[in-house]
Amino acid sequence: MPVNLTAPDPRSLNPVRGVMLGVAAASIRKPGRSDLLVMRVDPGASVAGVFTRNRLAAAPVVLCREHLAALDGRNSVRALVVNTGNANAGTGADGIAAARAVCRALAQRLDCTETQVLPFSTGVIMEPLPVERIVAGLPACIGDLRGDNWFAAAQAIMTTDTLPKAASTRVRLARGEVSVTGIAKGAGMIHPDMATMLGFVATDAAVPREALLQMARAAADRSFHRITVDGDTSTNDSFMLVASGASGIAAETDADLRELGAAVTRIAVALAQAIVRDGEGATKFVTVQVEGGTSEAECSRIAFAIAHSPLVKTAFFASDPNLGRILAAIGYAGVDDLDMGKVDLRLDDLLVARGGGRSPDYREADGRRVMGQSEFTVRVALNRGAASATVWTCDLSHDYVTINAEYRT
Amino acid sequence: MPVNLTAPDPRSLNPVRGVMLGVAAASIRKPGRSDLLVMRVDPGASVAGVFTRNRLAAAPVVLCREHLAALDGRNSVRALVVNTGNANAGTGADGIAAARAVCRALAQRLDCTETQVLPFSTGVIMEPLPVERIVAGLPACIGDLRGDNWFAAAQAIMTTDTLPKAASTRVRLARGEVSVTGIAKGAGMIHPDMATMLGFVATDAAVPREALLQMARAAADRSFHRITVDGDTSTNDSFMLVASGASGIAAETDADLRELGAAVTRIAVALAQAIVRDGEGATKFVTVQVEGGTSEAECSRIAFAIAHSPLVKTAFFASDPNLGRILAAIGYAGVDDLDMGKVDLRLDDLLVARGGGRSPDYREADGRRVMGQSEFTVRVALNRGAASATVWTCDLSHDYVTINAEYRT
Numbered sequence: 001m002p003v004n005l006t007a008p009d010p011r012s013l014n015p016v017r018g019v020m021l022g023v024a025a026a027s028i029r030k031p032g033r034s035d036l037l038v039m040r041v042d043p044g045a046s047v048a049g050v051f052t053r054n055r056l057a058a059a060p061v062v063l064c065r066e067h068l069a070a071l072d073g074r075n076s077v078r079a080l081v082v083n084t085g086n087a088n089a090g091t092g093a094d095g096i097a098a099a100r101a102v103c104r105a106l107a108q109r110l111d112c113t114e115t116q117v118l119p120f121s122t123g124v125i126m127e128p129l130p131v132e133r134i135v136a137g138l139p140a141c142i143g144d145l146r147g148d149n150w151f152a153a154a155q156a157i158m159t160t161d162t163l164p165k166a167a168s169t170r171v172r173l174a175r176g177e178v179s180v181t182g183i184a185k186g187a188g189m190i191h192p193d194m195a196t197m198l199g200f201v202a203t204d205a206a207v208p209r210e211a212l213l214q215m216a217r218a219a220a221d222r223s224f225h226r227i228t229v230d231g232d233t234s235t236n237d238s239f240m241l242v243a244s245g246a247s248g249i250a251a252e253t254d255a256d257l258r259e260l261g262a263a264v265t266r267i268a269v270a271l272a273q274a275i276v277r278d279g280e281g282a283t284k285f286v287t288v289q290v291e292g293g294t295s296e297a298e299c300s301r302i303a304f305a306i307a308h309s310p311l312v313k314t315a316f317f318a319s320d321p322n323l324g325r326i327l328a329a330i331g332y333a334g335v336d337d338l339d340m341g342k343v344d345l346r347l348d349d350l351l352v353a354r355g356g357g358r359s360p361d362y363r364e365a366d367g368r369r370v371m372g373q374s375e376f377t378v379r380v381a382l383n384r385g386a387a388s389a390t391v392w393t394c395d396l397s398h399d400y401v402t403i404n405a406e407y408r409t
Numbered sequence: 410m411p412v413n414l415t416a417p418d419p420r421s422l423n424p425v426r427g428v429m430l431g432v433a434a435a436s437i438r439k440p441g442r443s444d445l446l447v448m449r450v451d452p453g454a455s456v457a458g459v460f461t462r463n464r465l466a467a468a469p470v471v472l473c474r475e476h477l478a479a480l481d482g483r484n485s486v487r488a489l490v491v492n493t494g495n496a497n498a499g500t501g502a503d504g505i506a507a508a509r510a511v512c513r514a515l516a517q518r519l520d521c522t523e524t525q526v527l528p529f530s531t532g533v534i535m536e537p538l539p540v541e542r543i544v545a546g547l548p549a550c551i552g553d554l555r556g557d558n559w560f561a562a563a564q565a566i567m568t569t570d571t572l573p574k575a576a577s578t579r580v581r582l583a584r585g586e587v588s589v590t591g592i593a594k595g596a597g598m599i600h601p602d603m604a605t606m607l608g609f610v611a612t613d614a615a616v617p618r619e620a621l622l623q624m625a626r627a628a629a630d631r632s633f634h635r636i637t638v639d640g641d642t643s644t645n646d647s648f649m650l651v652a653s654g655a656s657g658i659a660a661e662t663d664a665d666l667r668e669l670g671a672a673v674t675r676i677a678v679a680l681a682q683a684i685v686r687d688g689e690g691a692t693k694f695v696t697v698q699v700e701g702g703t704s705e706a707e708c709s710r711i712a713f714a715i716a717h718s719p720l721v722k723t724a725f726f727a728s729d730p731n732l733g734r735i736l737a738a739i740g741y742a743g744v745d746d747l748d749m750g751k752v753d754l755r756l757d758d759l760l761v762a763r764g765g766g767r768s769p770d771y772r773e774a775d776g777r778r779v780m781g782q783s784e785f786t787v788r789v790a791l792n793r794g795a796a797s798a799t800v801w802t803c804d805l806s807h808d809y810v811t812i813n814a815e816y817r818t
Contacts, residue, residue: 125733
């Protein structure tokens with residue numbers, strides 16, 4: 001059961017001029033479900049990507065990096081192709097060849113070069129990619145290409161997600177209004193190993209490639225890099241930002257780039273939070289906010305120590321204000337000169353610990369009340385600086401174990 | 410259900426001359442169970458300690474460090490006092506005063522100084538230590554002091570452990586035979602927060618303090634620092650090594666120190682493994698062995714990434730050879746220049762992946778068979794150096810969530 005998350009209204013998802021989407025049921029792993037997406041982009045678009053830091057990068061990630069590096073100003077990205085059901089990771093040289101074959105087949109049909117196609121895969125690790133079935137599904141995707149197909153696209157990239165994830169906004173720049181629309185699939189790492197976060201955001205503004213890359217990185221730093229379900233880093237994580245330029249409206253000034261960047265970040269944050277809300281077995285959505293640090297890095301380190309701790313996460317699940325567990329996680333986060341005697345801890349606005357010890361006014365019944373909510377914020381004040389960091393996570397429930405222990409069938 | 414672990418035979422636990430143990434039921438948290446231990450040490454003993462790196466060190470850890478630093482050659486440690494039921498952590502200045510009061514009360518009864526007493530606590534975090542009940546229990550402990558009381562001592566320090574943990578050996582030095590006997594309690598971090606590993610090992614050999622500290626550190630590095638149940642670092646972790654010297658046999662030569670050190674490490678490893686075997690909800694005992702690295706540090710980092718991954722641990726639980734999860738964990742362990750194309754993965758002797766991809770001969774039924782055992786080894790070969798590291802862990806089961814989510818009653 002996702003936490004306070006519903007499927008997006010398809011009509012709320014603004015088309016992005018210059019971007020068409022088509023889906024198909026290619027029986028990649030199971031028949032009868034939409035599992036293949038082609039996103040076609042008009043010539044002249046800019047595309048930027050942020051990829052997994054896992055050393056076991058999946059074959060499609062390797063190819064994406066290679067193609068993006070090879071493209072110069074003239075030959076822009078013309079299509080993205082996404083399959084579910086198979087991650088094409090841990091597949092070695094065969095996996096690279098398989099991803100290349102998919103790119104080549106789509107390039108032939110779209111009359112562009114192989115390098116102009118970016119491949120993405122999500123699903124089981126260490127099994128050969130069924131290239132034939134994917135290639136056979138491409139004509140149906142192409143036949144289905146439409147500008148208002150974002151909802152179907154969000155459905156096509158789902159693996160263990162229980163709901164499609166999409167968000168959209170419009171933003172006014174100096175020369176006119178542009179759209180920003182995105183879809184994502186979650187960190188459901190399940191049966192058999194859908195260990196993949198994918199996010200695709202597009203705008204019809206024109207943005208120079210270098211500025212777009214900065215925008216993508218800034219958005220990822222505030223969104224997809226701020227969430228954790230179980231702390232595992234997938235082999236396929238990719239966040240792509242496409243600026244088609246088809247609106248004829250260029251984001252040129254600093255103000256425009258700021259405005260557009262903020263909109264992209266908003267969409268990315270909405271998608272990232274949706275992934276946590278739909279996290280495996282999640283029953284609670286928890287914001288962890290650490291402030292008063294000497295650097296964002298140390299705040300972030302402490303926030304993730306809390307958000308990753310299985311003990312803290314099971315306490316969230318149980319609505320058990322076992323808050324020593326949070327203090328202990330702060331203590332072992334690896335900030336060596338941290339003075340625990342200065343640390344305050346709050347649940348929402350409730351002061352729980354002051355100066356590293358239990359606050360005299362704190363009553364456990366109050367802590368239980370706050371933690372009983374489906375959403376709350378863990379607030380840590382380090383009281384030694386002006387930096388802060390925020391992370392979003394979920395609880396660790398019985399269903400997490402059930403989902404991840406279930407044998408692949 | 411602990412994994413292949415039984416209670417030690419009390420008769421197998423050799424007394425250590427110069428060390429007497431006494432226990433009592435002091436009703437610290439619950440009545441009717443043994444929850445207080447005094448270990449009395451004859452004058453002239455050497456004592457060395459290895460403590461938690463958590464910045465939220467519990468009050469007894471703070472006092473142990475202070476007392477050990479203050480003691481000079483003349484005034485040796487005369488007693489260790491251990492209570493369960495309350496960790497005296499996150500308790501601020503009051504907690505320090507409380508631990509000091511316990512030391513003072515025991516010092517008066519044993520006719521030594523407060524500094525010569527080392528305190529240890531395990532149990533709930535962030536609640537005041539019930540000093541009066543502990544002090545009231547001391548006479549019963551003292552009345553119970555016996556040299557052959559190791560089994561009762563192991564029982565007295567249990568919290569959520571399902572079995573007492575103790576091990577003993579005898580070792581021949583140049584000048585005669587000495588005993589090495591130890592007890593430990595586990596990383597059960599349960600209902601309400603028994604977040605504490607404690608280990609006490611004693612020998613009747615005489616060992617100079619500096620050599621003893623090196624011996625303690627070396628033993629901890631090969632034992633208590635090599636285990637993980639859920640990756641949380643407790644506020645109270647302490648491993649103490651006592652050399653009473655009461656045998657009259659000094660470990661003087663390098664060969665003696667090596668021999669004795671090896672025996673201490675053996676005992677520490679047995680205790681550490683017992684903690685994992687009795688880990689919360691554990692159904693499997695898994696050895697993770699990483700070899701062929703350029704440094705022990707990188708091997709250790711990769712081994713812990715595997716051993717900490719909730720995805721890998723739920724796969725262990727399910728006997729599901731979902732081995733991409735292990736490869737993914739290797740990839741995100743943070744060894745930046747790692748070439749996954751050189752990595753081999755084995756389950757016991759079964760070759761699963763070669764060169765970062767699935768081995769052609771590997772069959773999933775074989776993987777399932779190995780993982781179906783209650784004990785097996787995950788073997789990773791990095792093929793880039795001569796260093797190695799070993800870590801012991803358990804699986805992540807439904808019972809882990811149940812145990813840790815259960816509300817404190």
